[in-house]
Amino acid sequence: MRASRFFISTLKEAPSDAEIVSHKLMMRAGMIKRLGSGIYTYMPMGLRVIRKVEAIVREEMNAAGAVELLMPLVQPAELWQETGRWDKMGPELLRLKDRHGREFAFQPTSEEVITDVVRSEIKSYRGLPINFYHIQTKFRDERRPRFGLMRGREFTMKDAYSFDRDVAGMQQSYQIMYDAYTRIFNRFGLKFRAVAADNGAIGGSGSHEFHVIASTGEDALVYCPTSDYAANMEAAEAPSLLASRAAPSQPLEKVSTPQMAKCEQVAEFLKLPLAQTVKSIALTVEKEEGAKEYWLLLIRGDHELNEVKVNKVEGLGAFRFSTEAEILEAYGTVPGYLGPVNTKLPVRVVADRTVANMADFVCGANDKDYHYLGANWGRDCAEPQVADLRNVVEGDASPDGQGVLAIERGIEVGHVFQLGTRYSQDMNCVYLDENQHPVPMQMGCYGIGITRILGAAIEQNFDDKGIIWPTSIAPFEIVLCPMGYDRSETVKAETDKLYEALLAAGVDAIVDDRGLRPGAMFADWELIGVPHRVVIGERGLKDGNLEYQGRRDAEAQQVPVAGMVSFIK
Numbered sequence: 001m002r003a004s005r006f007f008i009s010t011l012k013e014a015p016s017d018a019e020i021v022s023h024k025l026m027m028r029a030g031m032i033k034r035l036g037s038g039i040y041t042y043m044p045m046g047l048r049v050i051r052k053v054e055a056i057v058r059e060e061m062n063a064a065g066a067v068e069l070l071m072p073l074v075q076p077a078e079l080w081q082e083t084g085r086w087d088k089m090g091p092e093l094l095r096l097k098d099r100h101g102r103e104f105a106f107q108p109t110s111e112e113v114i115t116d117v118v119r120s121e122i123k124s125y126r127g128l129p130i131n132f133y134h135i136q137t138k139f140r141d142e143r144r145p146r147f148g149l150m151r152g153r154e155f156t157m158k159d160a161y162s163f164d165r166d167v168a169g170m171q172q173s174y175q176i177m178y179d180a181y182t183r184i185f186n187r188f189g190l191k192f193r194a195v196a197a198d199n200g201a202i203g204g205s206g207s208h209e210f211h212v213i214a215s216t217g218e219d220a221l222v223y224c225p226t227s228d229y230a231a232n233m234e235a236a237e238a239p240s241l242l243a244s245r246a247a248p249s250q251p252l253e254k255v256s257t258p259q260m261a262k263c264e265q266v267a268e269f270l271k272l273p274l275a276q277t278v279k280s281i282a283l284t285v286e287k288e289e290g291a292k293e294y295w296l297l298l299i300r301g302d303h304e305l306n307e308v309k310v311n312k313v314e315g316l317g318a319f320r321f322s323t324e325a326e327i328l329e330a331y332g333t334v335p336g337y338l339g340p341v342n343t344k345l346p347v348r349v350v351a352d353r354t355v356a357n358m359a360d361f362v363c364g365a366n367d368k369d370y371h372y373l374g375a376n377w378g379r380d381c382a383e384p385q386v387a388d389l390r391n392v393v394e395g396d397a398s399p400d401g402q403g404v405l406a407i408e409r410g411i412e413v414g415h416v417f418q419l420g421t422r423y424s425q426d427m428n429c430v431y432l433d434e435n436q437h438p439v440p441m442q443m444g445c446y447g448i449g450i451t452r453i454l455g456a457a458i459e460q461n462f463d464d465k466g467i468i469w470p471t472s473i474a475p476f477e478i479v480l481c482p483m484g485y486d487r488s489e490t491v492k493a494e495t496d497k498l499y500e501a502l503l504a505a506g507v508d509a510i511v512d513d514r515g516l517r518p519g520a521m522f523a524d525w526e527l528i529g530v531p532h533r534v535v536i537g538e539r540g541l542k543d544g545n546l547e548y549q550g551r552r553d554a555e556a557q558q559v560p561v562a563g564m565v566s567f568i569k
């Protein structure tokens with residue numbers, strides 16, 4: 001590639017809405033351009049990285065025996081109704097109507113469509129196992145799109161779906177994907193950790209998330225440095241919650257359907273199991289200037305408020321009210337803002353109440369407690385900050401008894417999941433076994449956030465000059481910076497020669513022939529994050545040398561012209 005024929009657009013300053021480093025640097029490096037909230041144009045420089053990420057994912061998926069297809073963006077509502085997700089998904093699902101008034105979803109994921117494909121295409125046990133995948137645009141109307149590509153509304157995901165005859169087969173397919181993911185994230189050159197994730201209704205240990213380790217990550221990961229134990233915070237907490245799950249004081253079935261749906265929504269919002277025993281406490285927080293804040297705090301049923309300490313908060317969620325009257329009157333209401341309570345300030349308990357489970361909390365014992373639940377949950381809410389209001393803390397004993405727990409933060413870049421017959425039952429996706437008996441297929445699903453990888457990679461690899469891409473996903477592996485490409489015949493000839501030789505050796509190189517001053521030229525490539533740079537100048541060439549500098553190197557070094565390609569390779 002020649003820079004004069006490519007499109008490079010760098011900025012000195014990041015736009016003010018960019019909060020975290022990856023978002024700032026991607027904007028400054030001209031990788032993405034914002035079109036609307038959570039919606040970005042992938043600019044040529046950014047698209048090159050996306051294509052490299054996709055290529056690695058595709059190679060490893062194919063090598064693991066998965067078969068690529070491509071499912072539509074726009075999917076008929078009827079399919080989503082078959083699994084009940086049309087009603088269950090809530091506002092995150094973007095719904096559309098065509099000119100005939102028929103309803104459609106813009107896919108946030110594709111379980112329904114792939115199950116529809118498989119139920120009509122595969123009739124016999126002979127067609128199994130099979131794993132289909134695609135790399136496709138997704139739309140999720142996220143409550144709070146932010147951080148650029150990290151939490152977009154429109155984004156690209158690789159999603160794969162396996163179909164097996166039985167549970168053992170599903171587990172084998174799952175393991176194959178787990179191993180493929182390990183290879184993929186190793187090839188990206190990123191520091192990552194696979195952690196057990198809670199898979200709710202399905203139970204068992206059939207779900208893992210792959211996280212890129214970064215201090216800015218939204219998720220807290222619990223692991224034991226002296227053993228293999230690793231789980232996300234929700235899954236790490238799950239064992240201590242099992243008791244309350246097993247014996248809810250009031251059977252959840254008693255709750256009527258619309259209320260139950262609301263409970264599930266609230267539980268999902270708080271990332272809590274439905275049967276979690278919670279204590280709700282209304283508080284007044286008195287601020288220094290005499291101003292007051294009113295909060296409803298949820299804490300675990302077996303904890304006391306005085307256990308809520310800075311850095312060891314035992315709460316599950318906190319909701320802020322605007323007036324004291326509101327918190328007293330509508331005790332139990334949830335007005336939208338969610339975040340940690342600053343417990344350094346004086347706190348006065350207004351009232352407290354223990355409820356047997358989430359369902360009780362949401363539905364309450366009387367109408368007053370839930371009349372407001374027509375309220376719009378999504379609007380202006382921050383993400384639940386359960387990671388900061390947690391039950392498991394550093395130094396707790398590891399559940400495997402092999403040491404003590406440590407906590408670090410991660411960015412969820414992949415998720416593998418054993419689904420069982422969750423979708424195949426509802427959609428009648430069955431195969432005929434050897435005795436011609438219909439059996440529902442056992443499914444798994446496997447996602448990788450292709451575009452989120454870019455943000456995650458940068459959060460882990462940057463300095464004050466800009467991005468430092470791992471070579472495998474860099475937009476270009478090497479940039480050639482000629483000093484006077486248009487002025488010096490020798491420089492031009494040597495640059496072109498090296499460029500051709502690099503291409504021939506399979507190195508993705510770009511020549512910066514834009515005629516910029518060296519300082520501006522170097523600053524651009526440091527910002528963009530190309531891992532290798534070679535400067536071609538008359539002075540060095542006199543001694544038969546080129547000047548090489550790796551993106552992380554403090555100093556440049558002289559490398560003989562003849563040896564440059566093998567030096568890079």
Ligand code: ATP
Pocket residue numbers: 109140142149150151152153155156157412413414415447448449450451452
């Ligand atoms: P999160 O917890 O971050 O909301 P998720 O658990 O909802 O993610 P999955 O349904 O597991 O996401 O989707 C698979 C992968 O898609 C995730 O692991 C993540 O890498 C990616 N992903 C999900 N939501 C987004 C988004 N809004 N923007 C970019 N990538 C996303």
Ligand code: MG
Pocket residue numbers: none
């Ligand atoms: Mg999500």
Ligand code: MG
Pocket residue numbers: 412
């Ligand atoms: Mg998640």
Ligand code: MG
Pocket residue numbers: 209412414415
């Ligand atoms: Mg997930």
